[in-house]
Structure formats: C-alpha cells, structure tokens
Amino acid sequence: MDRIAGIETEYGCLLSEEEPHVNSELWPAKVKNYLFRKADAGTIDLHYRDYEEPPGNGGFLLNGGRLYLDMGHIEYASPECLHLHDLVTYELAGDDLLQSSLVALGAEDRMSFIKNNVDHHTGATFGCHENYLMKREAQFTPPILGTLLTFLATRQIFTGAGRVGQSNPLAFDFEPPKPEAEVNFQLSQRADHIVNDIYQWVQFNRAIINARDEPLADYRKYRRLHLLIGDSNMSPYANALKIGTTACVLSLLEEGRLPRNLVLADAVQSTRDISRDPAQRWIVRLENGKTISALDVQWEFHHLAQKYLRNSSAETNWLLENWGFVLEAIPHNRHALIGGVDWITKKWLLEAFIESEGVSWDDPWLQSIDLEYHNIDPRRGLFFGVTPGKRIAEWNNSVRRPSATHVPPANTRASGRARAVAFFQNCNFPYVINWDSIACDSRDFLVMGNPFETYNDEVERFLTKPRMTTSPTEQQL
Numbered sequence: 001m002d003r004i005a006g007i008e009t010e011y012g013c014l015l016s017e018e019e020p021h022v023n024s025e026l027w028p029a030k031v032k033n034y035l036f037r038k039a040d041a042g043t044i045d046l047h048y049r050d051y052e053e054p055p056g057n058g059g060f061l062l063n064g065g066r067l068y069l070d071m072g073h074i075e076y077a078s079p080e081c082l083h084l085h086d087l088v089t090y091e092l093a094g095d096d097l098l099q100s101s102l103v104a105l106g107a108e109d110r111m112s113f114i115k116n117n118v119d120h121h122t123g124a125t126f127g128c129h130e131n132y133l134m135k136r137e138a139q140f141t142p143p144i145l146g147t148l149l150t151f152l153a154t155r156q157i158f159t160g161a162g163r164v165g166q167s168n169p170l171a172f173d174f175e176p177p178k179p180e181a182e183v184n185f186q187l188s189q190r191a192d193h194i195v196n197d198i199y200q201w202v203q204f205n206r207a208i209i210n211a212r213d214e215p216l217a218d219y220r221k222y223r224r225l226h227l228l229i230g231d232s233n234m235s236p237y238a239n240a241l242k243i244g245t246t247a248c249v250l251s252l253l254e255e256g257r258l259p260r261n262l263v264l265a266d267a268v269q270s271t272r273d274i275s276r277d278p279a280q281r282w283i284v285r286l287e288n289g290k291t292i293s294a295l296d297v298q299w300e301f302h303h304l305a306q307k308y309l310r311n312s313s314a315e316t317n318w319l320l321e322n323w324g325f326v327l328e329a330i331p332h333n334r335h336a337l338i339g340g341v342d343w344i345t346k347k348w349l350l351e352a353f354i355e356s357e358g359v360s361w362d363d364p365w366l367q368s369i370d371l372e373y374h375n376i377d378p379r380r381g382l383f384f385g386v387t388p389g390k391r392i393a394e395w396n397n398s399v400r401r402p403s404a405t406h407v408p409p410a411n412t413r414a415s416g417r418a419r420a421v422a423f424f425q426n427c428n429f430p431y432v433i434n435w436d437s438i439a440c441d442s443r444d445f446l447v448m449g450n451p452f453e454t455y456n457d458e459v460e461r462f463l464t465k466p467r468m469t470t471s472p473t474e475q476q477l
Contacts, residue, residue, distance in 0.1 A: 001082070001083055001084040001087070001243070001244060001247045001313075001315055001316070001319075002082060002083070002312070002313060002315075002316075003082070003132060003133060003247045003250065003251070004080050004081070004082060004132075004133035004412060004451045004452065005080075005081060005087055005130070005131060005132050005133070005243060005247060006065075006077060006078045006079065006080050006081065006087070006130075006131045007077070007078045007087065007091045007128065007129070007130055007131070007239075007243070008075060008076070008077045008078075008127070008128070008129040008131070009075065009076050009077075009078075009091065009094055009115060009128050009232055010070060010073040010074070010075045010126035010127050010128070010232075011028075011073060011074050011075075011076070011094075011098060011113045011114065011115055011126075011376075012073070012113070012114040012115075012116055012119065012126060012371075012374075013025075013027055013028060013073075013111060013112075013113060013114070014111065014112045014113070014114050014371060014375065015027075015110065015111045016109065016110050016111065018110065019110045019111055024072075025072050027107070027111050028069055028072065028073060028074045029069060030105065030107075031074060031098060031101045031102065031105070032058060032067065032068070032069055032074060034101050034104065034105055035067060035097060035101055036059055038104075039100075039101065039104065040062075040425060041061055041062060041067075041097060041405070041406065042059045042060050042061035042062055042066075042067065042421055042425075043059050043060060043421050043424045043425055043431070043433065044056055044058070044059040045057060045058060045059045045068075045433075046430060046431065046432070047432055052070075052071075053068065057069050058075075059433070060417060060421050060433045061079075061097075061405075061406075061418075061421065062405075062406040062407070062408070062418055062421055062422060063079055063090065063093055063404055063405055063406055063407060063408050063414070063418060064079030064080070064408035064409065064412075064413075064414025064415065064417050064418040064421075065077055065078050065079040065090065065093070065094070065414070066435075067094070067097065073126050074098065074113070076093075076094030076097065076098070078090040078091050078093070078094065079408055079409055079412065079414030079417075079418075080133075080409070080412040080413055080414050080435075080451045081409050081412060081414075082409065082411050082412050082452070083315060083411075084240055084243060084244045084247070084315050084319065085240075085315065085398070085399060086409050087243055088236045088239050088240050088243070088399045089399045089400070089401050089404050090404050090409065091239060092236060092399060092400060092401075092404070093401075093404035093405045095113075095115065095376040096402065096404070096405050097405050098113045098376065099113065099376050099377055099378075100405075102377075108377060108379075112375045112376070112377050112380065113375075113376050113377075114371055114374040114375050114376065115232045115234060115374050115376050116161065116189060116232055116370075116371065116373075116374035117161065117189035117190050117193075117231055117232055118163060118167065118189050118193075120164070120165065120367045120370070120371070123167045125167070125189070125190065125192075125193040125206075127190070127206075127228055128190075128230045128231060128232040128233075129210075129226060129227065129228055129230070130225075130226075130227040130230050130242070130243065130246065131224055131225070131226055131227075132224070132225040132227075132246065132247060132250055133215070133217065133222050133223075133224055133225075133451055134222065134223050134224070134225055134250060134253075134254065135221070135222065135223075135254055136215075136219070136220060136221050136222055136223050138223070138253060138254045139253075139256075143260075143263060144253060144258060145198065145209075146263030146264070146267075146287065147253075147258045147259060147260075147262050147263055148209075148249065148253060148258070149197055149198075149208055149209070149263075149264060149267035150262050150263060150264045150267065150297060151245075151246075151249050151297070151298075151301055152208055152209075152227065152229050152246075152267075152271075153208070153229075153264060153267045153270045153271040153274065153284070153294075154270075154274065154282070154284070154294035154297040154298055155242065155245060155246070155298065156187050156188045156191065156231075156271070156274060156275060156294075157187065157274070157282060157294050157295060157298065157330060158238065158241055158298075158326045158327070158330065158337075158341050159188075159230060159231060159233065159238055159241060159242040160186075160187035160188040160189070160191075160231055160275065160341075160342065160343040161188070161189050161231035161232060161233055161234070161238075161342040161343060161346070161374070162185065162186070162187060162188075162189070162342055162343030162344075162345075162346035162347055162370075162373075163185070163186055163188070163189045163370060164184070164185055164350070164361070164366045164367050164369075164370045165183060165184070165185075165367070166182075166183040166186065166192055166276065167192040167193060168192070182362075183276050183278075184278070184361035184362075185347055185350065185361065186275040186276045187274065187275045187343045188231055188271070188274075188275040188343075189231045189232075190206075190228070190229055190230065190231055191229075191271050191272050191274070191275035191276070192272060192275070193206055194206050194207065194208055194228070194229055194268055194271055194272075195207075195268065196208070196268060197209065197267045197268055198211050199211055206228050207228060208227070208228065208229045208267060208268070208271065209225070209226070209227060209228070209229075210226040210227070210228055212226065214226075216435040216436050216451075217436055217449055217450065217451050218449035218450060221449075221450075222451075225250065227246075229271065230242055231342070232374070233342050234342055234373065234374055234381070234383040235339065235340055235341065235342050235345065235383065235392075235396065236395060236396045236399045236400075237322075237339070237340040237341075237388075237392045237395045237396055238340060238341055238342050240319070240322075240395065240399075241319075241322065241323060241326060244315075244316075244319035244323070245301070245305075245319065245323055248301075248305040248309055248316070248319065248320070248323075249301055249305070251305075251308075251309055252301075252304055252305065252308060252309070255308065257304060257308050258304075259300050259301065259304060261286070261288055262286065262292075262297065262300060263286060263287040263288075264284055264285070264286060264287065265284075265285045265286060265287050265289075266285075270284040270285070274294050281293060282294035282295060284297070295327060295330060295331065298323075298327055299327055302320070302323050302324055302327060305320055305323070306320055306324075322391070322395075325391070326340070326341065335348075336389055337392075338386060338388060338389075339383075339386045339387065339388025339389070339392050339393065339396070340388055340389075340391075340392035340396075342373075342383075345373075345383065345386055346370065346373050349369065349373065349382060349386070350366055350369060350370070353365075353366070353369060354366070369382065410454070411454065412451055412452065412454065413435075413436075413448050413450070413451045413452075413453060413454065413455055415454040415455070415456055416448060416453075416454050416455030416456050416458065416459040417433065417435075417438065417448070417455075417459075419456065419459045419460065419463070420433060420438045420459055420463065421433065423463045429441070429467060432445070436448050436449055438459065438462070440462075440465075440467060444462075444465070444467075446458060446459065446462045
C-alpha cells in the first residue's frame with residue numbers, strides 16, 4: 001500500500017435480556033475506565049480536546065492508536081499504518097482490547113460489543129471512518145471528485161457488510177422521506193444514512209466524503225481524505241479490499257490516471273440504489289446519460305490499477321490479484337466469497353435460517369441474527385462460525401496478532417507516540433498527546449508533522465530532558 005492510512009471504528013453495545021437497558025451507556029464507560037485505569041493500556045487525556053471530549057473521556061494507547069467515548073459509543077482509532085497488512089491487524093486490535101476487557105470484568109455473558117453500523121430499533125447509525133494521507137498538491141477538481149465518488153459508491157459490492165431491512169433518515173433540509181418499496185436485504189449498512197456527497201458537518205448531514213481540511217500532519221505537504229461511507233467489516237479480507245482498493249485509486253488520482261467520463265449523475269442516489277437492488281444488477285446512470293453496472297465500474301478501476309500500479313510492491317500485487325478474484329467471483333461463484341465478503345456471508349446465513357425455520361424476511365428474528373453476525377466475541381459472533389476457502393482463510397488468520405494491542409507499528413509516527421504514552425504512564429509530568437505532537441506542560445512540546453517518520457530518537461531526547469516533577473494535585477490545577 002505504501003500510504004499512511006487509519007480506521008476509526010464505533011462499536012455498538014448489545015445487552016443480554018437480564019441486563020438493565022440503562023447499562024448500554026454505562027458499559028462503554030466502564031470498559032474505557034478499565035483499559036486506562038486497570039489494564040494500563042494507555043494514558044488518559046488530562047485536558048479538554050473539545051467541548052464533547054473533557055479530561056478523562058479517552059486517551060492514546062500503547063499501540064499508538066486512540067480509544068475514547070463518542071456520544072455513548074466506544075470509538076477506537078487505529079494507529080497510522082503504512083502497509084495494508086498492518087492496518088487490518090491494528091483495526092482488529094480494537095476488537096481484542098474491548099473483548100479482553102469484558103472478560104477481565106466478568107461481563108462477557110451479560111453484554112457484547114458489536115462491530116456494525118445500524119441500530120435496528122431506533123434507526124440510528126454509527127460509523128466506520130477511513131483516513132488516507134494524500135499529497136497536498138493532488139488535484140481535486142469536480143471531474144476528479146466525481147470519479148472518486150463513482151468508485152466509492154460502487155465498491156460496496158465487495159465491501160458492504162449487509163443488513164436486514166432499511167432506514168429512511170431525513171435529509172439535511174428535513175424533507176419527509178418519500179414512500180419506498182419494502183427492502184428485505186441490502187448490501188450496505190451505511191447507504192441509507194448517506195445524504196450528501198461532500199460536506200463538512202458530519203453529525204446531521206453524513207456525506208460520502210467529509211470535506212474538513214484537517215491533515216493531522218504538515219498542512220503544506222499533506223491532506224487527509226476522510227471517508228464516512230464505509231461499513232465496519234467483520235471479515236479482515238473484506239477490510240483489506242476496502243482499504244487496499246481505495247488506496248490504489250488514490251494513487252491513480254495523484255498520478256493523473258483516473259478513468260474519464262465515469263462520473264455518476266447522482267452519487268448519493270446511486271449508493272442507495274446499488275445497496276437496495278433486489279435483482280443485484282446494480283445499474284447506475286452516469287452524468288453523460290449512459291448507464292453502466294457497478295461491477296463494470298469496478299473492472300474499469302481494476303484495469304487501470306493493473307496497468308499503472310502492478311509490481312510496485314508485493315502487497316499491491318496481492319491486492320490486485322484478489323480484487324480481480326472477487327470481481328470475477330461475484331457474478332459466477334459467490335460461494336467462494338463466503339467468509340470473505342460480509343454481505344454475501346450474512347445473506348447466505350440468513351437464507352439458510354429462513355429455509356430451516358420457515359420464517360419470512362420480516363420476522364424480527366432475522367434482525368437478531370443480523371446483529372449477532374457482528375458480535376466481536378469469538379464464542380458468539382456468527383461470523384466466526386463460518387469456514388471460508390483457503391485463500392480467504394489464510395489472509396484472515398495471518399492478520400490476527402495479539403501483540404497489536406500494545407505494540408505500535410514500527411515504521412510510522414505511531415512508534416514515537418507510543419514511546420511517549422509509555423513514558424507518561426510512569427511519571428507525574430502534566431502532558432498533552434495529540435496525533436501530530438506531544439507536550440510536557442504548556443511551554444515544552446515536540447511537533448511530529450511527518451507521519452512517515454517514527455520520531456523515536458526525537459521523542460527519546462524530548463522525554464529525557466531534565467524537568468521538575470509535578471504532583472497530581474498540581475496537575476489538576
């Protein structure tokens with residue numbers, strides 16, 4: 001991949017019938033407190049990050065990532081990763097941190113964390129956000145953005161996590177949703193909740209691309225592409241395809257090699273139409289009036305990536321081979337993608353259940369199965385009971401690394417930050433840790449503006465400067 005990238009995952013909370021409903025908001029806080037106060041997984045924030053993140057709301061981790069509470073959810077942000085294998089590994093580390101906390105607290109039979117994106121009962125959504133570092137000079141003209149949106153709207157044919165039913169959220173202008181045909185099953189969990197193509201204010205107007213310019217790096221050299229459209233994937237293989245194919249398309253963008261005349265007439269509507277198409281033909285209309293299938297759109301991007309990016313690295317070759325394998329298997333051999341593509345796996349499980357129990361698609365039982373597919377507890381999550389083919393199984397097994405919860409990537413800025421986290425765990429200095437800087441009190445700070453640098457030596461020198469210690473009481477003042 002050779003591109004700095006990271007994933008933010010918000011987790012749902014699923015309680016047993018015996019657990020009081022009010023505890024759905026208490027357990028995320030309990031787990032966060034356990035990780036920072038008992039398990040020593042990281043250092044808690046001593047300062048306000050903004051008005052919704054007071055001191056103690058979260059902190060940075062020993063693996064260089066971050067964990068905090070966001071509107072009642074636990075959110076885990078992976079450390080910056082340079083390679084695809086690492087990023088999938090460190091995304092899974094969030095699951096491991098949360099599940100090990102429940103086990104340590106003796107709560108694994110009373111509640112579960114679920115890595116999905118919708119609440120079937122309230123219609124709420126919670127996100128999986130992707131972050132890609134890009135060159136500042138990359139051109140984002142309307143045709144280029146339109147082509148990027150076309151890729152993002154159509155990639156759900158292999159990145160979607162699948163869902164039972166539908167949501168009809170209000171658009172930003174609060175127009176009542178139009179009556180729509182009943183949908184039994186669709187490809188993407190986020191598709192119904194995306195109401196704009198590009199926008200800055202994300203909480204009430206979720207867009208495919210978040211427009212805020214916050215690089216978390218040297219703004220003169222870099223920008224950060226922040227995507228809201230993606231589903232949380234249980235399959236590490238699907239996660240690799242989601243991140244890897246997007247990284248390839250961004251490389252094509254930076255090199256001026258995106259396909260021409262491949263701009264959707266309406267990216268938001270196409271996103272929803274593809275997700276909901278019961279015939280799974282996935283036909284979309286382009287700005288020039290022509291129509292094309294989402295599958296053919298993906299083949300267009302794949303052919304260009306093959307032409308210009310092949311042999312740039314072994315990891316890129318793996319990605320290109322598996323991208324092609326999936327695009328070939330979707331129309332001809334979907335069974336080969338069970339355990340690899342989440343929506344195909346989930347639909348296969350649901351159809352088997354419907355046949356064995358004689359129920360219909362509107363049975364509430366199916367929503368429960370939908371949720372349990374995303375349970376991160378290996379004993380209970382339905383995803384873990386699926387046996388994929390050799391190609392997919394080898395990848396899914398290769399990226400599970402227990403040490404990723406407390407050891408950072410060795411080749412990015414996360415390495416230096418993790419040294420600071422470990423240091424501040426064992427001293428009384430007041431500190432501030434950010435993605436692009438660390439500080440001891442308000443007068444002494446180290447800027448880390450290049451995510452490709454480890455900053456190990458710089459951090460070591462910074463932390464070993466002679467300083468006067470401060471008592472915990474003085475820290476609070």
